[in-house]
């Protein structure tokens with residue numbers, strides 16, 4: 001029965017690990033999707049920066065066209081006033097074209113910055129994808145290994161459970177529901193090791209005698225008590241379970 005409890009503890013630990021694995025995968029997926037989102041918005045920012053550059057370039061173009069048109073007109077004006085007015089328009093158009101050119105230069109720097117950001121995020125995403133793909137593979141392998149171990153433990157448990165009297169097994173299962181992995185409690189120095197209650201000296205004595213087949217339960221926590229001395233029906237199984245272990 002101690003072997004049964006050991007296997008149950010083992011199976012519980014394995015199951016916890018198995019159940020933790022999808023969470024690890026989800027976390028990895030969340031990291032990737034976060035990086036993808038960041039890349040998408042960086043690409044959008046780049047598109048906008050490019051559009052803005054285009055718009056500013058058109059402004060430059062328009063002011064230059066306008067200045068050229070005024071210059072052409074100025075050669076054919078009749079009055080001095082009209083000529084002066086045109087000169088003024090030309091100066092304004094030239095100055096606006098210059099301002100727009102400065103803005104284009106500024107915008108070109110913004111575009112470059114946005115391009116660098118996109119490249120950096122692309123590289124980061126690529127690296128994460130590789131790391132996470134390797135991680136996932138590792139998780140899957142671990143999962144398969146643990147699953148196998150769990151199945152083996154389950155099969156071994158079935159074999160051992162068969163050798164235990166049905167009533168005793170039912171009692172064990174019932175207590176194990178309440179105290180998973182510790183339905184059996186060792187008595188040491190006259191105390192239940194699980195809850196600390198002092199066991200009756202008579203009970204301890206009987207537990208330590210090889211001949212007794214009776215089951216004793218802790219009066220406080222209800223666990224099945226056992227002594228370091230193997231209890232009678234467990235003794236002959238010792239070699240069998242030992243062999244199954246190796």
Ligand SMILES: [Zn+2]
Nearest residue numbers: 192195218221
């Ligand atoms: Zn107890």
